[in-house]
Amino acid sequence: MVTFLARLFRSSVMIKIIMAVSGLGIIGFLLAHLTGNLLMFGGPEKINAYGQSLRDLGPVLWLLRGGILLFFIAHIWSAIMLGKRNRAARPIGYAMKKPIKATVFSRTMMLSGLTVFAFVAFHLAHYTFGKIQPEFFNREYTLHDGRVTHNVYEMVVYGFENPAYTLLYVLCMTLLGFHLSHALTSAMQTFGLNNPKYSKFLRRLGPSFAVIIVAAYLSIPVSVITGILKHKADIEHTALSNEGGIIKEMKQ
Amino acid sequence: MKLTLDIWRQKSANAEGKMVSYEVDDISPDMSFLEMLDVLNERLLEKGEDSVAFDHDCREGICGMCSLMINGMPHGPERATTTCQLHMRKFHDGQRITIEPWRASSFPVVKDLAVDRSAFDRIVQKGGFISANTGNAPDANAIPIPKKDADIAMDAAACIGCGACVAVCKNSSAMLFVAAKASHFGHLPQGQPERYERVIKMVEQADAEGFGSCSNTYDCEAACPKEISVRHIARLNRDYLRASLFGE
Ligand code: HEM
Ligand code: FES
Numbered sequence: 144m145v146t147f148l149a150r151l152f153r154s155s156v157m158i159k160i161i162m163a164v165s166g167l168g169i170i171g172f173l174l175a176h177l178t179g180n181l182l183m184f185g186g187p188e189k190i191n192a193y194g195q196s197l198r199d200l201g202p203v204l205w206l207l208r209g210g211i212l213l214f215f216i217a218h219i220w221s222a223i224m225l226g227k228r229n230r231a232a233r234p235i236g237y238a239m240k241k242p243i244k245a246t247v248f249s250r251t252m253m254l255s256g257l258t259v260f261a262f263v264a265f266h267l268a269h270y271t272f273g274k275i276q277p278e279f280f281n282r283e284y285t286l287h288d289g290r291v292t293h294n295v296y297e298m299v300v301y302g303f304e305n306p307a308y309t310l311l312y313v314l315c316m317t318l319l320g321f322h323l324s325h326a327l328t329s330a331m332q333t334f335g336l337n338n339p340k341y342s343k344f345l346r347r348l349g350p351s352f353a354v355i356i357v358a359a360y361l362s363i364p365v366s367v368i369t370g371i372l373k374h375k376a377d378i379e380h381t382a383l384s385n386e387g388g389i390i391k392e393m394k395q
Numbered sequence: 396m397k398l399t400l401d402i403w404r405q406k407s408a409n410a411e412g413k414m415v416s417y418e419v420d421d422i423s424p425d426m427s428f429l430e431m432l433d434v435l436n437e438r439l440l441e442k443g444e445d446s447v448a449f450d451h452d453c454r455e456g457i458c459g460m461c462s463l464m465i466n467g468m469p470h471g472p473e474r475a476t477t478t479c480q481l482h483m484r485k486f487h488d489g490q491r492i493t494i495e496p497w498r499a500s501s502f503p504v505v506k507d508l509a510v511d512r513s514a515f516d517r518i519v520q521k522g523g524f525i526s527a528n529t530g531n532a533p534d535a536n537a538i539p540i541p542k543k544d545a546d547i548a549m550d551a552a553a554c555i556g557c558g559a560c561v562a563v564c565k566n567s568s569a570m571l572f573v574a575a576k577a578s579h580f581g582h583l584p585q586g587q588p589e590r591y592e593r594v595i596k597m598v599e600q601a602d603a604e605g606f607g608s609c610s611n612t613y614d615c616e617a618a619c620p621k622e623i624s625v626r627h628i629a630r631l632n633r634d635y636l637r638a639s640l641f642g643e
Contacts, residue, residue: 154639229567231605233500237464237467238403239493243614243618244617249612329611332611332625332628333632335629335630
């Protein structure tokens with residue numbers, strides 16, 4: 144047990160496995176978070192009820208948050224451990240060095256990872272703690288069951304109507320995509336999965352996954368800025384004119 | 396051909412080094428890269444200057460002694476080619492060529508372009524062997540080995556230990572080398588008894604030597620003069636994981 148643990152936290156291969164496991168854990172969170180976010184397209188009732196149901200989880204929510212935090216800590220710890228070792232392994236660099244087949248994404252994992260980290264901090268301050276754009280944070284919404292809850296829908300729509308915020312999110316998500324495009328395929332290799340039978344599939348897995356995730360996340364700010372997702376006033380307006388439409392049809 | 400060479404000169408392991416430029420002319424396109432350096436060295440000696448130290452031995456692409464980072468690529472721009480097998484016709488007249496030693500803390504420079512690669516020997520000492528009875532040589536085909544396994548082991552055994560994988564890797568990782576050695580034995584019945592112990596010990600030694608970790612960028616596979624596949628690294632990871640989870 145002692146040797147196993149000593150090896151787990153010292154061996155470059157094992158630290159890499161910790162990095163891959165924690166990375167996949169964070170990817171799991173990314174998928175869950177995305178599923179929730181896409182409820183924006185279902186309108187204020189859907190997303191706000193979802194937000195309330197998360198808060199209703201109480202201690203379970205904190206357990207989940209703790210798990211994600213643990214994944215992040217493990218991932219960043221392993222990135223630091225390996226990064227230190229890797230830098231020490233080449234104290235004097237080359238005057239000329241050309242990558243042969245290493246992609247730019249695979250060579251800039253630390254950079255894209257740190258950007259994602261900075262983004263996560265910003266994003267929490269923005270939409271979890273309401274420290275950024277606080278004017279949109281404390282709006283209320285009355286659910287169909289009469290409960291008054293936090294208006295996530297408006298917070299997001301008002302937030303992204305500011306093009307600076309949309310642009311920032313686009314940039315950060317793009318860097319997340321860079322990270323993911325190498326990460327997922329790389330994690331498979333780290334787990335020892337690489338066989339001519341499916342290596343082509345694995346090579347494409349990371350980049351395809353990255354494109355899909357980034358596009359799905361960005362669909363929200365982009366829909367706000369292009370007016371596909373509107374805030375409350377607009378929605379009531381369209382809803383009313385729709386009712387008008389139905390009435391007109393019925394009259395005919 | 397006339398060439399301008401920017402070469403790393405360093406008098407000894409502990410001396411400061413620097414890039415020095417040399418002009419060479421009358422180079423035949425049929426010369427190998429090492430022969431071109433021989434010409435440069437003869438002329439330096441005629442002028443009473445110190446010749447450029449570089450490693451070489453077989454000059455036929457099988458020993459792994461030749462090295463050199465040539466214009467930012469190990470063994471130069473040709474794929475699947477050692478420096479001794481690289482010909483000057485792959486360069487053009489008047490070209491400027493940068494020549495540097497392998498750069499890794501585990502491969503200290505001995506002099507100029509020659510580096511000490513005994514870290515690889517110490518990794519091999521940890522597990523690059525099988526246990527066999529002494530006495531008469533066993534019958535060649537006494538142990539049946541599936542063709543597929545023999546092929547994979549043979550591909551891994553093609554590693555000449557030149558260190559190009561370390562030289563090209565952004566982390567100076569020796570994973571392709573270690574994986575090739577582990578696969579070479581681990582794919583054959585004779586290598587089974589030490590299979591799991593071998594990967595643990597060799598990786599431990601590579602870590603102790605100060606090589607970096609693998610980021611799966613796969614430049615090693617592209618730089619390897621013997622085109623050893625990163626599949627062997629996946630297998631090493633697999634064996635390593637199995638050995639640490641289920642081994643004694
Ligand atoms: C919080 C800041 C982050 C940092 C500093 C970071 C850093 C890194 C680094 C440096 C690597 C490459 C390791 C190497 O080159 O050997 C890596 C790999 C990886 N990252 Fe991140 N990352 C971060 C966030 C994320 C996020 C948000 C995800 C999930 C979406 C993620 C998933 C992965 C995965 C799956 C790998 C592959 C592990 C492997 O190669 O086996 N990382 N990370
Ligand atoms: S000198 Fe032997 S491989 Fe080049």
